[in-house]
Amino acid sequence: MSRYAAFVLFLFVGLEFQLSHGTEVQVKGADKKLCLYANLTISFSVSYELAVGKNVTIKFPLPDNVTTDGSKCENTSSTLKLNFGAGHSWAVNFTSNGKKYQADSVMFSYNLSDSTIFPNSALNDTLSVTTKPQITDVGMDTCYSCKSTDEIQADLVNMTLWNVLIQAFVINGSRSENLTICSADVPVTTAPTTTHVTNSTSTAPPPTTTPTTTPTPTPTLPTPTTGQYSIKPDDNSTACLLANFGLRIGFKKGELYQEMNLEPNRTIASGSCGANSSELVLKSKDMIIMFTFTSDTKKFSLHALNFTAVGVPFSGTNNNLSLWEAEVNSSYMCNKEQNYTITSLLSLYTFNLQVQPFGVKKGLFSTAEDCQADAESFLVPIAVGVALLVLIFIVLLAYFIGRKRNMATGYESF
Numbered sequence: 131m132s133r134y135a136a137f138v139l140f141l142f143v144g145l146e147f148q149l150s151h152g153t154e155v156q157v158k159g160a161d162k163k164l165c166l167y168a169n170l171t172i173s174f175s176v177s178y179e180l181a182v183g184k185n186v187t188i189k190f191p192l193p194d195n196v197t198t199d200g201s202k203c204e205n206t207s208s209t210l211k212l213n214f215g216a217g218h219s220w221a222v223n224f225t226s227n228g229k230k231y232q233a234d235s236v237m238f239s240y241n242l243s244d245s246t247i248f249p250n251s252a253l254n255d256t257l258s259v260t261t262k263p264q265i266t267d268v269g270m271d272t273c274y275s276c277k278s279t280d281e282i283q284a285d286l287v288n289m290t291l292w293n294v295l296i297q298a299f300v301i302n303g304s305r306s307e308n309l310t311i312c313s314a315d316v317p318v319t320t321a322p323t324t325t326h327v328t329n330s331t332s333t334a335p336p337p338t339t340t341p342t343t344t345p346t347p348t349p350t351l352p353t354p355t356t357g358q359y360s361i362k363p364d365d366n367s368t369a370c371l372l373a374n375f376g377l378r379i380g381f382k383k384g385e386l387y388q389e390m391n392l393e394p395n396r397t398i399a400s401g402s403c404g405a406n407s408s409e410l411v412l413k414s415k416d417m418i419i420m421f422t423f424t425s426d427t428k429k430f431s432l433h434a435l436n437f438t439a440v441g442v443p444f445s446g447t448n449n450n451l452s453l454w455e456a457e458v459n460s461s462y463m464c465n466k467e468q469n470y471t472i473t474s475l476l477s478l479y480t481f482n483l484q485v486q487p488f489g490v491k492k493g494l495f496s497t498a499e500d501c502q503a504d505a506e507s508f509l510v511p512i513a514v515g516v517a518l519l520v521l522i523f524i525v526l527l528a529y530f531i532g533r534k535r536n537m538a539t540g541y542e543s544f
């Protein structure tokens with residue numbers, strides 16, 4: 131029953147899809163069953179030469195009205211060919227290894243004598259470009275889903291794809307309800323090759339047309355990898371700022387709380403060292419974080435933090451922090467996981483933290499002031515003192531009780 135409801139919902143969403151933009155096609159095999167399904171939006175940008183000798187770049191969308199002549203499905207390879215207008219076509223070849231399938235090539239052919247699209251073209255040939263799209267590692271019997279835009283560049287042509295839902299190698303004529311979501315749609319920075327196979331039965335959200343409304347639940351992230359970052363005043367000298375840490379950022383945009391890990395592998399560190407202010411800027415494909423450290427000649431601290439999430443329009447700044455405080459010429463260290471509230475919408479989580487923004491000698495960390503040791507060195511004497519007091523109290527109590535009892539009963543009971 132609920133399966134049926136999910137199916138109806140799916141059909142409805144499919145219809146919705148077609149009514150808005152998006153080109154939907156179903157390729158049938160020799161047995162007249164569905165063998166390849168696609169619903170996608172493409173925008174082409176083509177540069178061509180005008181009769182007068184200049185080059186122009188024009189943009190046009192893949193129309194809704196396409197034919198699929200030339201598409202075919204075989205056991206381990208298949209082709210999706212979308213023909214439109216006066217002799218234009220867009221074709222993708224898929225291959226499978228039994229467990230996964232992928233798109234090997236995409237070929238776009240365009241007929242320059244079609245003056246409705248290419249007015250005043252100097253040439254009247256049909257040209258074609260071939261390139262490799264980024265559709266890889268799609269689980270068999272799953273749909274590849276990518277709402278984010280994917281820019282495919284080839285010489286004189288750029289193709290922008292979005293709201294893509296494709297299933298090649300459809301089994302038994304029915305499109306799978308399971309999705310392989312492209313990494314661009316996953317709002318976290320785990321390993322770059324991660325493909326999350328989610329199951330879109332009644333609990334999972336069905337594909338929607340708007341790329342912005344992705345209610346993907348944030349999966350629990352692995353502990354971020356500890357990165358080692360340093361800043362040198364110039365190419366020949368040793369580091370003047372050192373920072374080692376694993377970093378996770380949590381932020382709230384609208385109702386949606388998201389977390390991302392900074393991937394040291396894909397992070398570029400830059401910055402500067404000053405007498406009383408040093409800066410560390412970390413840039414990855416997902417975020418830009420700027421740490422500003424200040425010192426008052428005796429102590430330093432993290433004074434300001436500016437975070438910008440790339441892609442998601444989000445940024446948060448606090449210019450009035452005093453975190454990671456330690457003596458100048460020493461480093462601040464905190465191995466335990468720490469969380470810091472930067473703004474009401476932005477939190478910072480650190481792992482294996484050690485920073486030294488001033489007075490670095492020979493490119494090495496100086497003695498560390500440990501956040502944990504601090505807490506312990508303060509707590510241990512108190513704990514010992516309290517324990518001693520309790521012990522003394524118990525001894526005294528025992529003594530007085532014993533004495534009272536002895537006085538009342540004498541030694542008769544013996």
Ligand SMILES: *[C@@H]1O[C@H](CO)[C@@H](O)[C@H](O)[C@H]1NC(C)=O
Binds near residue numbers: 217242243244
């Ligand atoms: C290219 O466009 C012209 C003009 O529309 C048309 O006559 C011709 O048949 C087209 N070429 C192909 C290969 O379809």
Ligand SMILES: *[C@@H]1O[C@H](CO)[C@@H](O)[C@H](O)[C@H]1NC(C)=O
Binds near residue numbers: 252253254
């Ligand atoms: C366009 O094609 C026609 C027929 O194929 C040919 O005669 C003509 O020279 C071509 N024009 C150009 C500009 O190449």
Ligand SMILES: *[C@@H]1O[C@H](CO)[C@@H](O)[C@H](O)[C@H]1NC(C)=O
Binds near residue numbers: 270272327
């Ligand atoms: C698709 O989802 C169903 C239901 O959860 C599951 O039984 C099936 O194994 C999944 N198929 C694939 C290929 O992941």
Ligand SMILES: *[C@@H]1O[C@H](CO)[C@@H](O)[C@H](O)[C@H]1NC(C)=O
Binds near residue numbers: 175187285288
């Ligand atoms: C394709 O995209 C690149 C990078 O954005 C741009 O430099 C180039 O001009 C584009 N080419 C066309 C034909 O739009």
Ligand SMILES: *[C@@H]1O[C@H](CO)[C@@H](O)[C@H](O)[C@H]1NC(C)=O
Binds near residue numbers: 364365366
């Ligand atoms: C770095 O060292 C090279 C030679 O070792 C020298 O030519 C260059 O000028 C130095 N650069 C700076 C910024 O000191």
Ligand SMILES: *[C@@H]1O[C@H](CO)[C@@H](O)[C@H](O)[C@H]1NC(C)=O
Binds near residue numbers: 321322355393395
């Ligand atoms: C970082 O890069 C190294 C080698 O380049 C690789 O072995 C390692 O798996 C990468 N780590 C992550 C988290 O991507």
Ligand SMILES: *[C@@H]1O[C@H](CO)[C@@H](O)[C@H](O)[C@H]1NC(C)=O
Binds near residue numbers: 405406
């Ligand atoms: C920074 O240090 C210099 C001297 O080292 C001092 O003159 C200046 O006032 C300091 N600036 C601030 C903002 O503390």
Ligand SMILES: *[C@@H]1O[C@H](CO)[C@@H](O)[C@H](O)[C@H]1NC(C)=O
Binds near residue numbers: 436
């Ligand atoms: C924070 O970073 C963003 C983007 O890098 C920048 O536009 C903004 O001015 C910065 N804010 C502060 C207070 O530095």
Ligand SMILES: *[C@@H]1O[C@H](CO)[C@@H](O)[C@H](O)[C@H]1NC(C)=O
Binds near residue numbers: 450
């Ligand atoms: C900065 O923080 C301190 C205490 O944390 C506070 O007293 C002060 O008002 C803050 N200044 C600004 C400009 O927010």
Ligand SMILES: *[C@@H]1O[C@H](CO)[C@@H](O)[C@H](O)[C@H]1NC(C)=O
Binds near residue numbers: 469
């Ligand atoms: C942040 O730390 C506080 C205690 O310092 C803890 O209660 C809270 O659960 C932590 N938040 C997260 C999301 O780890």
